[in-house]
Amino acid sequence: MDYDYRLSSITEPDAHEDPAFQAWVAAVRRGFHQDRVSESRLRGEARIAFEEGWSLRRVHATGSPEGAISDDEPVATFCEWTGELSLGGGRTVPLHQISDVTVRPTHRRKGFLRRLMTESLTSAHRNGIPVAGLTVTEATIYGRFGFGPATSRHEIEVDAGPRFGLNQPPAGRVEFLTLDGLARVADEVFAQFHAQQAGSIVRHPARRLVLTGAVDEETFEPTTKVRAAAHWDETGTLDGYITWQYTGEQFSSQQIKVVDLVAVDDRALLALWDFICSIDLVTKVRWANAPVDDPLPWAMTDRRGYTVTANQDVLWLRVLDAPTAFAARPYVRDGRCSFRVADPMGFTDGTWTLEVTDGQATMTPTTDAEVEVDVRVLGSILLGGVHLGALAAAGLVRGPDDGVNRLNALLQARRDPRCLTPF
């Protein structure tokens, strides 16, 4: 069977009317076992694709027999666009974002993913984009292409009954929002959150609608279930918002599922928790995107009312240009360490000295390395949320303890990275 590789970009807002885009969406939904797409979801998908500037890589089979799916629907899909990754402290780098990776089960293991990924990363590298990112359905697929997990999230349950209380009462005020108000508030808060939160990825308006819950993810119609509120500090400055949905029986044992919670700082985060747990008749609040280094249990009078029910990786990163990526991020302490990166795909193979002076890093080529790291590890350590001692124990970082400890001390960030923009 012959296969035809195609590449096109979404440059118009009306992609939902394009049969090629419709066939693409059908293939992706088949790949992820989703229902056939509704008209409104197709429009929403086209809007996200246009705002983010997607390029669609796809593979078409030829000569499919009568009655089988038409050759117009790709057998393999792979989507990419350039977004923005926050490194914290107001620093950002362009991010080569990859999504919608599917291969029809009848055409799997023929090397489509390998070829599409190689072409995509080669093109991003050629265009000077220092880092690629994706989220994964299975942790076993992308390490071979140099990706490593860089951010995680905790799924939590908080006991919101009389047991809930904070050691220090929060200041400021909370008010419910209209859906129009949510749109404005969410953009303003997220921009500030993004600037200072390492691991954050920019949200365009259509994706923001989905992530805040303002539209239903499947239908893209305005939501009827989600409520929203925002927090203003003592000076009247907006600094956080929360959206949520009630679940459970009305007026008995109500539970709340937090859909989106974005706070500019920890004080706003805690104030929003105090609000959501103070709603009458609510016994439990669940959130799937809590920070791994959440201050909430430390702030609660009874920390046993806080339970982590799952720990999931979110963003996986693949460094394509180590000197650019590592020089761009902020550092909390000065120092120096040399390390060698082994990159079988060749994009960022080399040996460098990382030197940080007054929080500003340079990475210069050298010949002798104290520490050797696998390229997968680069993506995991870029944002400073992983202990190199653990990676060394797993054999992913090699070298004497002194070198590993110094590199670890250099790379550790003050707080864990987080990504609230799954894609």
Ligand SMILES: CC(C)(COP(=O)(O)OP(=O)(O)OC[C@H]1O[C@@H](n2cnc3c(N)ncnc32)[C@H](O)[C@@H]1OP(=O)(O)O)[C@@H](O)C(=O)NCCC(=O)NCCS
């Ligand atoms: C995962 C998927 C995209 C792989 O596509 P594919 O074209 O069959 O992959 P390739 O033939 O190019 O395989 C490339 C390599 O990945 C390996 N691989 C592929 N799928 C894998 C999986 N699910 N788990 C572990 N390894 C996998 C192959 O063995 C091969 O390894 P090698 O190069 O070392 O021999 C495809 O099976 C699929 O669409 N799955 C369902 C949707 C999905 O999970 N998508 C991923 C979204 S993040």
